[in-house]
Amino acid sequence: EPEVTQTPSHQVTQMGQEVILRCVPISNHLYFYWYRQILGQKVEFLVSFYNNEISEKSEIFDDQFSVERPDGSNFTLKIRSTKLEDSAMYFCASSEREGTYGYTFGSGTRLTVV
Amino acid sequence: AQSVTQLGSHVSVSEGALVLLRCNYSSSVPPYLFWYVQYPNQGLQLLLKYTTGATLVKGINGFEAEFKKSETSFHLTKPSAHMSDAAEYFCAVGTGTASKLTFGTGTRLQVTL
Numbered sequence: 001e002p003e004v005t006q007t008p009s010h011q012v013t014q015m016g017q018e019v020i021l022r023c024v025p026i027s028n029h030l031y032f033y034w035y036r037q038i039l040g041q042k043v044e045f046l047v048s049f050y051n052n053e054i055s056e057k058s059e060i061f062d063d064q065f066s067v068e069r070p071d072g073s074n075f076t077l078k079i080r081s082t083k084l085e086d087s088a089m090y091f092c093a094s095s096e097r098e099g100t101y102g103y104t105f106g107s108g109t110r111l112t113v114v
Numbered sequence: 115a116q117s118v119t120q121l122g123s124h125v126s127v128s129e130g131a132l133v134l135l136r137c138n139y140s141s142s143v144p145p146y147l148f149w150y151v152q153y154p155n156q157g158l159q160l161l162l163k164y165t166t167g168a169t170l171v172k173g174i175n176g177f178e179a180e181f182k183k184s185e186t187s188f189h190l191t192k193p194s195a196h197m198s199d200a201a202e203y204f205c206a207v208g209t210g211t212a213s214k215l216t217f218g219t220g221t222r223l224q225v226t227l
Contacts, residue, residue, distance in 0.1 A: 042219045
């Protein structure tokens with residue numbers, strides 16, 4: 001079964017550093033998403049991306065965050081200057097069409113900011 | 115706007131007992147409803163989903179859920195709990211057009227001998 005692949009599985013970074021989280025969506029999917037789960041809390045939507053632009057973002061997704069699809073296979077989330085409160089599990093997801101019917105989540109990247 | 119309420123942050127059952135995890139939703143348009151399971155330090159695994167059609171949905175690992183529009187509920191059940199079912203369970207709501215999933219706060223299921 002096709003999978004969404006996220007790398008790395010765990011990343012530790014120093015406060016103030018830039019970090020890039022990488023995702024390879026399923027190849028025929030056109031819609032891409034990032035979610036965040038702070039330890040012990042619920043999963044929260046960050047951003048959705050389609051046709052090389054952001055289609056929706058939450059209030060969490062401020063100027064410190066950006067997303068990019070640099071080539072035909074990768075989808076990245078960049079945090080420019082990490083804060084301690086950015087420590088969380090970040091999930092990438094993709095879907096073939098608009099809406100939440102065929103979402104597939106990756107296994108997540110645990111980001112620890114020290 | 116959509117929202118999900120999961121009643122009970124922790125549920126404990128004995129092995130072999132019925133599992134019932136409650137989920138109520140709010141949605142201004144016909145909802146798509148999902149249950150995900152998360153094992154410790156792992157990702158989100160889809161258990162089952164309701165989009166349209168039959169309101170009783172069967173998923174993996176013997177779980178099922180019933181969409182009840184009149185009660186705005188989508189409770190998850192399993193007739194007989196197994197030790198391997200111990201995990202965090204998340205209910206989520208989406209739609210056929212909007213791209214965002216809204217998750218509940220999760221229910222931690224503990225299974226005891």
